Amino acid sequence: MAYTAEISRTNPTCIVFLVDQSTSMTDPIGGEVPQKKADVVADAINRLLTELSVKCAKEEGVRDYFHVAVVGYGATVGSAFAGALTGRDLVPLSEVADNPARVDDRTKKVPDGAGGLVEMSVKFPLWMDPVAHGGTPMNRALKYAETLVAGWTERYPASFPPIVINLTDGESTDGDPVEAANSITAHATADGTALLFNLHVSASGGSPVSFPDSDADLPDSHASTLFQMSSPLPSHMRSYAASQGQKVSETTRGFVYNADITSVVQFLDIGTRATELR
């Protein structure tokens, strides 16, 4: 499988985010700064959508290189978009970017052009709020995603394959999720099989792990299961991760444990990257 198809407005791909919204997400993750798992995943989704929108932003608006769904699973399974996008599944990225539920003001450090950083005020859009209620129907969520993936591969059979990104504490309450995960990655376009990546937020402690090539250092069986469910990173994503100092091998998987997953947006190739000289 090549994973080399151009991602463009005429040949877009889709990204399905699955967000665990079960009661167990009220627990804190390990680490120096205790944060509720639900806050961590909601923040991750909002930053992922921000990064994706900014990546595809041009002066006439955000280009629809991607169509995006945010699916929550807890008491129910369905769209987790708030605001104007409530109830929507796959939404063209331009609509996502133009319709956050609200926009907060935050500060961010940006390069000053002379090797330093300067703090500046930035807009921080939010599309979803933290939710923690009900069980963890991960199987149902994966099957929901599979339906979206199947529809996409039928509609765009030559596109870069769909990407499903699951953000969870891994404690599925409706059975072993491995088979449902495999059903997603069984779908393919001419360019490759669909990709499934996982962000595991956990109270089990241990060191954060990003894109490992084995589950040897993972702290528990939930992490191992999610690692096994995760797709190996395609070659160009591995190359990019390596260029950013990440240790990678041919068996590196799209799995992150208690760490930042927003870098996955930078793995996506839409053309010449805008990077400062180093």
Next chain:
Amino acid sequence: MTSPGLYITHLVAPKHGSTALECEDAVCVLPDRPHDDLITGPVAASVCDGATESVLAKDWAHLLAIESAQWALEQADFFTAGPVYEQFATAVVERWDPWLEEYTRDRAEVGRPLKWYEQAKLAEGAYATMLTLRITPGPDSPTETWQWQVAALGDSCMFHIRDDKLIRSFPVERAEEFGTVPDLFGSRNRDTGLIGARTRFTTGVCEPGDRLLLMSDALAAWFLGAPDPVHAFRQLLEFGGPHDTDGFGAWLDDLRSQQVLRNDDVAVVRIDVEGR
């Protein structure tokens, strides 16, 4: 024997699926003369390729192309990593913020203020490659040789052709070297020492009958990777002026459909050295 001089033409075409207004490759040739005028004096040409992932990349590429061609034409010391080149780098970056302020004001006035995602991206600046050439008649009279100098930041390329054969490729020499992370000239980069250090400079001499081609990366990659370079070069020669714009676009689309040309904007400058 033809009269000594240069014929210069250039073509720019957007990627498939984009409009001409969305094209992020920019060209500036100075002096700005019709393609069928024989030029006997020095000429500067610049090709700048705006990065897909930056906002206003086409505007930055245009500004960079114009400014670099002007400096190259007027400043003999432009083509070394020294004070003149660093003065140029400072000058072009200083032009960006006033341009951006005017653009931002204009957008607000027409009821389209910058969106949050544009503001976020503009804070990082706009980015483009830069390839700038100056070609000057030699000291002999009548002119028999032409000296050229090139400054290259990123992967836009210059090719020197003699008797249909490629005798020099700069700064990229093999098709496999192209990627998605070339060195770029950032509109907010005030580290002029670093810009000078990353820019590559070279010189050469043209004889009558030689041709120089400047290309942005996609066409350069096709050219360097062509299994029959002579055939590839002769295909390019089919397009000799602005009147060939439509045919050039159709030819590019055909190469793209054969999957031998990456779908990207294309810019090419062709300089024919006469007097043979």
